[in-house]
Each structure stands twice: as structure tokens, then as C-alpha cells.
Amino acid sequence: MYLSDPMTMRQWKEFLESQGIQEFRSSEVEPLEETIGLFDEDDRLVATGSLAGPILKYIAVRHYDSEHSALFNRIVGELVARLADRGVAHYFVFTKPRYIASFEHVGFTCLARVERGGLLESGMPGIDTYLEHVRDLGGWQASAAIVMNANPFTLGHRRLVEVAAHDNEHVYVFVVHENRSLFATDERLRLVREGVADLKNVTVVDGGDYLIGFAAFPAYFIPSSKDVIDYQTRLDATLFRDWFVPALGITHRYVGQEPYSSTTQAYNQALKDVLEPRTKVTVIERRQVGQEPISASRVRRLIAQGDVDGLEDLVPPTTKIFIQDHLAQLQMRI
Incomplete structure (x- = not known):
């Protein structure tokens, strides 16, 4: 999806708003490097996700879709595959607490959770490797x-x-x-x-x-x-x-x-x-x-x-x- 196109941007924003995401500040949107979408037979957007460096962002799937889990897996899998094509093997996602389990199900590890959100990582090297390197300094x-x-x-x-x-x-x-x-x-x-x-x-x-x-x-x-x-x-x-x-x-x-x-x-x-x-x-x-x-x-x-x-x-x-x-x-x- 090319968000530089006004019609595409409007479609993307309207879909995300329908899924409860209301924040589109420039500090959040401008870092996006790539956005993908899945569409139904009527050309309606049913799932989307974006990449900003090694961070997966703006992931949303139509709530009432019977294939919700499958669509979520396809979006995340495609984003990870595109990161792999760039040589990126370690990546993160920030999400609402209620979606942490969904990301854990597809291989992410929760690093921190607070009332309003969580941070997860996947791939290698992970935080254990980083901290081991720091410990090795002395x-x-x-x-x-x-x-x-x-x-x-x-x-x-x-x-x-x-x-x-x-x-x-x-x-x-x-x-x-x-x-x-x-x-x-x-x-x-x-x-x-x-x-x-x-x-x-x-x-x-x-x-x-x-x-x-x-x-x-x-x-x-x-x-x-x-x-x-x-x-x-x-x-x-x-x-x-x-x-x-x-x-x-x-x-x-x-x-x-x-x-x-x-x-x-x-x-x-x-x-x-x-x-x-x-x-x-x-x-x-x-x-x-x-x-x-x-x-x-x-x-x-x-x-x-x-x-x-x-x-x-x-x-x-x-x-x-x-x-x-x-x-x-x-x-x-x-």
C-alpha cells in the first residue's frame, strides 16, 4: 500500500480507525517504510501492517472476520519475510496488552508489560545475548x-x-x-x-x-x-x-x-x-x-x-x- 497516495491513505486510516486506532501523528506515520494490506473479494481492506526499521507497527485485522487469526498470521509472517529480505533478523512490536498473547503465539517474547501496552521481540540476537555481552565486559x-x-x-x-x-x-x-x-x-x-x-x-x-x-x-x-x-x-x-x-x-x-x-x-x-x-x-x-x-x-x-x-x-x-x-x-x- 502506497500511503503517499491520498485515496490509499484515507482507506488505510479509515480501516484502522474502525479497529480502534486513532493516532496518526507525523512522529508515528512518517517513519513507516512499508505498508501492506489484505483485501476481500469486494476490494475492502481486512488486514494491514507496517514496518518502521525493525519495528512492526499499525497491525490490525477486521474484528468480525471469521479468519481473524489466519489473517493476523499472514500479515505478521509477510512483514517478517520482508525484513528477512532486507537482512533484518531481529525485530520488535509494541502493542496493547490484550494482543500480547497473539504475538507470543507467532514466536515473539514479551520483554515488558505495563497497564497500557507491551514490548515484544523476536529473532536473533535477543536481549539475553545483548546482556551476556555486557556481562562479559567484566x-x-x-x-x-x-x-x-x-x-x-x-x-x-x-x-x-x-x-x-x-x-x-x-x-x-x-x-x-x-x-x-x-x-x-x-x-x-x-x-x-x-x-x-x-x-x-x-x-x-x-x-x-x-x-x-x-x-x-x-x-x-x-x-x-x-x-x-x-x-x-x-x-x-x-x-x-x-x-x-x-x-x-x-x-x-x-x-x-x-x-x-x-x-x-x-x-x-x-x-x-x-x-x-x-x-x-x-x-x-x-x-x-x-x-x-x-x-x-x-x-x-x-x-x-x-x-x-x-x-x-x-x-x-x-x-x-x-x-x-x-x-x-x-x-x-x-
Whole structure:
């Protein structure tokens, strides 16, 4: 189905709306790379599904159809086959809780479930393989953890890591894996590793497919926009609690205070609600320069302005050097 065609898009949306899916924000629809549909003898759409990278989205089957299960299996099977043609062997789906069993029946494993939705994966390598790789980085029995986007790595991030490293025998710093930031994933990993290289009890890890930033979790099946943040933050926290905490012995999770972002405040609260008392969540006050907290967004504004000198008190020398060397390239991305 070619959603660029207005008539096809209307048919697709009307069908999904008839199946209870009402959310078609650009952030949900624009990432779709391919959409397929099954039609009856009267050319009416009876089932559909889409792909956005390794994520299966907008899967729906006409409720009253007697072949509901068979149609569901055909749609999912075809999407998986098309991923295989692309060389993608590991994929995810986010869905309403009542449909989790249907996906489990066709080979998916539920990674996390909250009141409003669930996250499942299938294919290889899975989360066990990822966590085994992280464990192989060292034999620590207990660790603290920090998850950061670091877009880019600032002295605020550095202070958060310093506090955790001082108070714990070992610290994992997970860098969110996604390339929609100004700094690409490999660049952010490099800057974090360089920025904490002197802290010998700190291990910097690529978040892989599992730590991608809660805001990236699809939420097209959540009927109320006010519930989206609650669903996304709690699903992210539950995934961390159920898999990362036991596999890596995470006893503490450190986060930065966020006075200006209600979304981040909600996430910090979700972490506390979900992780404690098993894993203690510690909120660290933000480091300030010039009566304003150090933030990556503040650094990005200076990059846009070409003000490299203004970065002096905001980022480690390694980050400043990288920005100086790649300023023109970074400005072209903005």
C-alpha cells in the first residue's frame, strides 16, 4: 500500500480507525517504510501492517472476520519475510496488552508489560545475548547504572558519572542508541568514553536495541495523548527492571535533576515507582554555569551560533575539540 497516495491513505486510516486506532501523528506515520494490506473479494481492506526499521507497527485485522487469526498470521509472517529480505533478523512490536498473547503465539517474547501496552521481540540476537555481552565486559557482582543520550557529552553528564563512580564500586554508563540526534551514536559513544577515560571503575556501553530513549517507543495505539508519557516511561523503566537489573546486578540508578522538562521529571518519577526499593534511584542536582544549568541543548545552541569559545565551561576538553574539528559538519545537520 502506497500511503503517499491520498485515496490509499484515507482507506488505510479509515480501516484502522474502525479497529480502534486513532493516532496518526507525523512522529508515528512518517517513519513507516512499508505498508501492506489484505483485501476481500469486494476490494475492502481486512488486514494491514507496517514496518518502521525493525519495528512492526499499525497491525490490525477486521474484528468480525471469521479468519481473524489466519489473517493476523499472514500479515505478521509477510512483514517478517520482508525484513528477512532486507537482512533484518531481529525485530520488535509494541502493542496493547490484550494482543500480547497473539504475538507470543507467532514466536515473539514479551520483554515488558505495563497497564497500557507491551514490548515484544523476536529473532536473533535477543536481549539475553545483548546482556551476556555486557556481562562479559567484566565480572562485577554489583553495579550502578546511568542511561544518557549525551547529545553531546557535557560537564553536567560528567558530574553525574563522577558522583556515581565515587559512591559505587562499578558504574555502567549506557549511551542511548539512536541516530536522530545531532551527534550520531558512534560520535556520542566516543565522546562519553573519552570524557570518562580517567574514571577506571566506569564502563561505557552502547544501549543497543534496548535503550533507545523512551520517547521513541511507538504509541499509536494509546487513545489519549495524556497517557502516552506514562505508558512510555513506565514501559522503559519496566524493561530495565526486569532484564538489566537482575542480569547485571544493578543496585543504583542515577539520573540528573530536570527542572525545565516535565517529560524528564515524569520519567524520573516512573523510575522511582518501578525500580525502588529493589534498585535505588538517586537524582543528582544539575551543575550550573552562569545561573543556568549545564545542558546539551545549551551546547547545541552555541554550536548553531558558531560560538566555540562559549563551550569552555560547559563541556570537557575532549568534547570541545571534537566540536571545533567538526563544527561545519555539525551546523549542516541542524
